[in-house]
Amino acid sequence: MKRQRIFAFVKIQLQSLIKVPTALFIVLLLPVALILIFGFAFGSIYVEDYGWTGQSGYLFEFMVPGFIAISGLFMAIPVALSFSEDREQGLLKRINTTPTSAAEFMGSHVISNMIMAIIQVAIIFILTFLMGGMKLITLEGIILSFVIMVIFSLSTIGFGLITATISKSAKAAGGIVWIFLLPQQLLAANLYPLPPETQIVTMFMPLHYASDALTLLFYGVDLSNLRIWWDLMILVIFSLVLIVAGILLFKKYGRA
């Protein structure tokens, strides 16, 4: 595996992300829009005994961890689109004829997604801080939030690859990817209280673990809390399961 080749691919992928307005909008502008819209809409609504924590505070503060996690989930869209487009344009076949290995190609996707996750979270954090949605989180909590989002970004690659495998074109991938995203977005983001039965369903969604850990960190829960580390551990395994599943499926059915 050559590092130079991987970084060349990373550069290309990041450049393509900047050049394609749809991808840029989804990865960077949509989260910003979410924070701004919901920040202004719910920033002044004070609620008592809210959600699964039963705490009191501004509604926007309760929603912020969920928005951060959802933003990370959106990264599955450009991944699905880029793999489908690469296949449509015959790029994957051409790569097969070059010395570049599949691992190098996949590795570059992983790295570029991680970089995007870091940039995305940094932008959201700055914006959220300016809007007063980060009152309790500690510095260690902020650092851990970045780690969580970077790991979560791996699972979105898995979703992207699975979508690219089952969709025949990039256009179809853009729609199919929502099968994976929408249920997670509506159920597992901790945006509003859910009955216990639904909470169990969300445990089969990686977004649950990201938003759960972020929620705890945003409420200022100490890093010694075991649940945060369990969330992180399950998220790591979930991401690995999805990315390996994505690679296996894409290799077998998706490269034609």
Place this chain on the structure above:
Amino acid sequence: MKKMKSLTLITLVVLLFIPSIRISNAQGSYVGIQNGEEYEWALSVYTENWNTYIADDLGATLDNLVPLGASNLTRVFNDWNSFAPPQSYWPLKVTSIGVEETGLLFSPDDNTTITYMPVNGTFGWILSVFDSLEWDEMWYIVNDTSSFLRQTMNLSRSFSLYSMFSVFIAPTTISWSSLVSDFLAEMTAKGGLYTNIAATAQSNGFLLDIPALGFENNSAAININVRYNSKGVLSYYKISYGGKTLVDFKPGKYIPEHERVPDEYYFVFIGLASILIIEIIIFIYMRKRRK
């Protein structure tokens, strides 16, 4: 001129540090705790173990022999028996340690002159189903073993957890063997049923054992275990009846429901780990087949 400059610089540096210099009261050598320290205990009342205690009417017996008023053991049961153990968590925070005083601390019950150090703090309880409660409290750390024995009312406070709350902090210089021998001497002097109480010193506390029928109508043995940590703070309390724990009180931290690891997490973890292993096996198999 150069000397003057250096002198000015030194003066400025010294002045700079003056606000950070704090004058604190000298803390007695028998005081182990520090201002700002926090402790927390979990209280467990094992309701299912109280049947014999209630059938024997032991509450009334203890009230006669070791009168503790409203702090008696039955009150602990009445307060917490409707919930599952641990029923409540009790956080204590030391907010200030006072100046050493000498006086009649236990007057009018005991007119012995005692040297002690008052400790101010907050205390209370947390229970998941109710709002937590916190209040200001004052404790007194006495300076020697004999004073501590007096403070515990000849260890009778150890017959109820609530009563132990007033002797949360022991002097670090305490000799548990002396405490126990002084206690046994007191019990012998008192005579009667009190002579049936056996006491044993531990390295950090004491054990009290009353055999079955030692208090006449107790059909089972009463065992009390009390321990303090190296700072003199109560670290363990347990009272058993017939070998079954009635109440225990030990260090524990309250974790709200939403901060606990749900049981489902373990199943999800095992499930995902299994899937990952299968995937890796398939991945290796596919690679080998391609070669």
